[in-house]
Amino acid sequence: MGTGTLAPTLKHALLAYATWTILYIFGLLRDFVRNRRGKASFKGYAPIRQDFEDFFTRRIYYRIHDVFNCPVKGPPSAWMDIIERTPVNRQKPLMATGKIKRCLNLGSYNYLGFASSDPYCTPRVLDTLSQHGWSLCSSRADAGTTPVHEELERELASFLGKQAVLTCGMGFATNSVFLPVLAGPGTLVFSDALNHVSIVTGVRAAKGTVRVFDHNDPVHLEQLLRQAMLEGQPRTHRPWKKVIIVVEGIYSMEGEVVDLAGFVAVAKKYKAYIWLDEAHSIGAMGATGRGVCEHLGVSPADIDVLMGTFSKSFGACGGYVAANKDVIDYFMAQCPAHLHATAMTPPAVQMVLSALRLITGADGSDRGAHKLSQLRTNANYFRSRLLHMGFNVLGDWDSPVMPIMIFQLAKLSATSHEMLRLGVAVVVVGFPATPLLTSRMRVCISASHTRQDLDYALQLFDYVATKCDIRDPPLAASNLVFLGPADSPPAGQPLGPPNEWVPLAPSDHPSSPPPAWAPLPLVPWDLATTATVLALWLLGFWCLAYGALPCALALAGLDPGSPAPVFQALRHLALDVAQLALTLGLLGRALREHAPRARGLFALRALPLSDWVGPALAGAATFPAIHAVHRLAVALTVPGVPAPGGGGGDAAARALLGSGDGATRALWFFMLAACAPVWEEAMFRGFLLPSLATHMPRWAAVLASAAVFACVHFSRENFLPLLLLGCVFGAAYSHRANLLPCILLHSLWNVFLLVSVCGF
Template identity: 55%
Template sequence: MTVAELNPEMENEEGFEVPYHVALTTYFSYAILFIIGSIRDFYRTLRRTGKKGYAPLCKDFEDFYTRRLYHRIQDCFNRPIASAPTNWIDVVERVSYDSNKTLHQTENTVRCLNLGSYNYLGFASHDEYCTPRVVEAMNKYGASACSARIDSGTTVLHNELEVLVAKYVGKPAAMVHGMGYATNSTSLPVLVGKGGLIVSDALNHASIVNGSRGSGAKIKVFQHNTTFLLSVHEMKLEDSRDYLYFLIDASHLEQVLREAISQGQPRTHRPWKKILVVIEGIYSMEGETCRLKEIVTVAKKYKTFIYLDEAHSIGAIGKTGKGICELQGVDTADIDVMMGTFTKSFGSCGGYIAGSEELIKYMKYTNPAHLYATSMSVPAVQQVISALEVILGLDGSNRGAMKLTQVRENSNYVRSELRNRGFEVLGDTDSPVMPVMLYNPGKIPAFSRECLKRNVAVVVVAFPATPLLLARTRVCISASHTREDLDKAVKVISEVGEMCNIKYFPRKLAEDEKFFWYDQKKLE
């Protein structure tokens, strides 16, 4: 039994209650889409032509969603831009003459407010400190090393960045990769193999999912930020007829670990060779942070390793931008493997793995991205070094601290304004990622196109990046956004939200609520 089952009004911790008609109309829309699409596919098979004797290269049903939904609204995705991804961007206009099956670029651009890029600290455009150093590095080293790290792809700047990153995240050593996605997908198979167990958050990124599948380890999934009721304790309040109900709960992660350890490996029931808990700092499609303190407590209890992905949290949250550990007061020594990317807050590309010296030494000997992939380009390396120096104040200014304050204030301002206007906005305080729920498939293109007409560029997200019924638009806030930019964003989103009917008004909880909800930590 869950907390929501005891008190359904508390089901959405953000205070929103999605109307039943929204869910019903969403199901109905997909049902109509599926029925009509299936009928069209039936007639399509009657006149199918292909290579005689060859099997179809793509299966019909696997390609169904792409053909019947995505192609019809693909003008809302993959929009090319003709400028740096700062607070305002130039979006290239596209036209279609065959109902969106193909799109053609024009020579025209539209100046739009950018609410879709991960440029959290504003380093993606020209910077007075970073850009001259990047240009100097490119003139000296060239645009690419044209070699893997283990061959001739390591420069003094790569080594300098690894030392700086390790110091910044609070670990003894670090290694950098040329691609953030590959950092996860190639590191996890090196860390865990057959006979091991990966316990992964249900909302982890695709790079983690693919890396886990490629490891050969057994994979178990625990529900994101979910607790389950263990017992209820009742206490009569002094001089009152009211009662206070305490809920004693335990994390779903602990339940999964307890069962996995007690049962052992499949068939043989031997003990697991290794157990790795994989989580993220900020979840990119929800904007939520993980409950790191509770996860560390459970991991220590069951003697499991922790792999923390800070792609969206490093440089974006925490007093000095050091991520989820700093924000929640967790010692980095309790995290065995710290991963992050340079593609968000640092305005560059690539990723890193940080940990003990022994771990990094082992990874450099075995990780295929280090052994075979082309190393991170030197200008991109210099961009990260320069951005870190600004964040740490090594440039002789306080711009880094101001950027961190600005992105935090901007994020909380927009989140508060959108919620006050009735939108269902996911995400936690201080997170620069804030999804606004759309649900209905028909509202995906409507919202995107109407915002573009008003010179606001937004990112809409649908299946397979999210569950089929949970389509949303994802607003990303940057330190480069001014208050005027944010007011325009809120105004346009509110106006388009009225047109699309996606305002699900928040319901305030009664002040005299007799039930008080505590987590395990508070009760202790």
């Protein structure tokens, strides 16, 4: 039984669809503007990308492409170095800055820790390198077979319980190239709906007929198989020559273990063959590392073809297929990967062989058994703690792959940036690698992680989850039981409450984090949160009083400019209190983020000047700025009212900006157009103020928002700027990555720009 769910809640679905809708609409508007401006003629040239692919890449992917394809330096051990890159700047490539950051590695498939230097494996790899060189520069069918290759295939066949094994130089090609060899004309292939892209590529290249069944569902498979047996081959209705069922041991994007017993039962009933992809399970599952067959108690004899890769548990590269000898002989005679592709390099073969001997204990030690036990313990411990903290974690117990569902695109980017800032390297995955509503963060656990490493990561996960709002406590609480094999706690036994975590001192091992990276103490309901929530409520009331109420009065035939004096006093009071709350929220955020350095709540002198003086001045200057701009706007639009500073100012302003409604709209448009790119970019960063800090100092960003607020404050001609007001402040001063204010901000901001330009 697995934990978590792929299905988003109604809230997640609505917010995710709103995000994608806004991205799509405003991407089209940007393309429309670009096309109206004109572009160079490319008539006669074939497009490099399809229409939607080109649109998605330019208008969506490039906004957040810095969270993908992160370059690293050094081996992917428990801790590794991440190369820093320049910030996102439209479609310009991200360049290395020359700086690196030491991060806890929770993104690599280094399940048993063989990717880094090993006292047993590394010397043997170096010896093989000196004997055979870097590469054989030939295919296996020509001059690419060495005694090391043959030795690995013999020992691997014995380890897997199969008659023969054939290795391949690329794990991806082991599926994409070997599968079409088996699935010729007249073959019916059933593929799981969530199979890896290498399998999808392979079955698409096959000449047989392909049917897709529901994920990990033997019942649906049997229904499709029975119907296909009755109908026969297309057009001729002849019986199928053979039927192949393709499944994975551990699904890499879901962390789930296959229902192997159910699929074996269906295969035996209908005399079908099973192709089992054990890329993520071989060496990681089972008491002795023999994969899901051992983990689930299924005999390897019931699996016709076992496929696996060496790039996960074995710390090398390449892949293998294991089957009966006649099947392997057929592959050797027909498969292009064996006949034409370059063979596995001898050092890589020796690495796999040495790791295999460590796992089986052939090296004379129990290090392999200890690694397997450590991996299983680490995986179950980390999963249970994540569930206790309220995460929606997919997968099964004992699985080292733990996808954490995030669902929303903005939170995906925000979570990745925040984790990297705190020194944790994780992988985030979104559309098109996953369906539109199932964006996720994937965590991979290794036997090389210590308990202190995991506790350190859990503290940061807890901090980021609160900041980015990516928890799902009711769902996680329903999964707080162990349902693993016998070496886990008894089935159905609930876990105890988690311990209270405090910042950890750095450990003595060389991969420990610097002391400055200790997670910040987090108060769930602090001054910043309280002030922000209060400000949002008050600003909502203020927008209602200035926007919706006058419109309602006008529709009712009443005078919208003269509500009751008590109501006027209330809305002015709400604005004043909201201004005070926003100022307190900014100060609370600065104090909370820098409390460890400040050595006390009120030690302001230890904080950077812009982190507390700037927000305080911005909050204090907001209300006077409103009145100043109001007086200027009135002077420009209402004849006979003097501008600030006397009649000379009135004449100068009219000469500079003109008069009437057009001048007011010009002023609005100038201010909004100057700040719109910053706000728009901030939405896709996930956090507004940290994102603005990459473009300008924080105090300048706050003052800019105050200026925009002042410009739209006293617009009585259209209530749209008043609705925009609440969104601006709700997103600008909220310390959490709530998506709804960002969505409203982005949409209303651009709509207001259009209104200003068109002169409505």
